[in-house]
Amino acid sequence: MFTRPLRTAALAAAALVTAAAAHAQTKVPFALDWKFEGPSAAYFAAIDNGHFGDAGLDVTIEAGSGSTNTIPKIATGAFPVGFGDINAVIRFLDQNPGAPITAVMMIYDKPPFAIIGRKSQGVSGPADLEGRILGAPPPDGAWAQFAAFADAAGIDPSKVTVEPVGFPTREPMLAEGEVDAVAGFSFSSFLNLVRLGVPEEDISTILMADHGLELYSNAILVNTDWAAENADTLKAFLAAVAAGWKDVIADPEMGAKAVIARNPAADVALEQRRLELATAANVLTDYVMANGMGGIDEARFAAALEQLKLTYEFQNDPLPIASYFDSSYLPDGLFAVK
DSSP states (O other): OOOHHHHHHHHHHHHHHHHHHHHOOEEEEEEOSSOSOGGGHHHHHHHHTTHHHHTTEEEEEEOOSOHHHHHHHHHTTSOSEEEEEHHHHHHHHHHSTTOSEEEEEESOSSOOEEEEEEGGGTOSSGGGGTTSEEEEOTTOHHHHTHHHHHHHHTOOGGGSEEEEOOTTTHHHHHHTTSSSEEEEEHHHHHHHHHHTTOOGGGEEEEEGGGGTOOOOOEEEEEEHHHHHHOHHHHHHHHHHHHHHHHHHHHOHHHHHHHHHHHOTTSOHHHHHHHHHHHIIIIISOHHHHHHOBSOOOHHHHHHHHHHHTTTOOOSSOOOOHHHHBOGGGSOTTOBOOO
């Protein structure tokens, strides 16, 4: 039989173990598609404002170098969740049938794929690209959609001179007048040009979605094997992400500061504006305001798949929409963001 001191010590130890278990958090590494900039603020806000912690999650975030590099990290299980372009996922699944990856929460309801031109060099709208030089990084997500955009906008691609450029040289070449326009994400290329001294009134941002492109863009991606075993964890993760977005929509300055805390070389005002541009043009669309954040319209997605065939030759028949986007981890009514 325990003596009273021993019984007291045993009970105290048991209480400590119980408390530790109650406060144990599930580690969830999260892979971004790009470096730490304004649009990634929501995920840092979900950490800083306690949304992940309150859900019992210990989330760490890794910067990326493009969706084509992020997707294999998730499919191999190196990361259970990430953020990347759903169109790249569709291509990846065609080339790697049965790979355990899918999208579960749409973030960029309106894709930021754009052509960014200089009005002083004659580029104000889609038709102006004919007869001019377009700088395009070969791995760029916007460039990957150019054929579908050209078809929808009535552009003759044979009349556009395409100059392959690197990501670091894309905007500098446009700023120096070496190309007349570039392919890129609207909020990033626009502000990179402003930072290089190009007057804002001289920059034309031609969003492909405004000229007939039906595609979706970046979403929360998951390893499907992990998701099947951790459904409640994934649901809690998505709710925390939505709360992070709600926070930075309400207070973009806070969001920008959260980014700068992880990327001290960046500028608070610049990243705040980048976040605001992405939020206004790509996140808070009419569809999201009417239906909530996170879901898709299946008719639009079907049309997007048909457009994708203009830019990518499928090796196999396209999969059912549910193979590319699994809505089962989202709540009824999706997420309210305002």
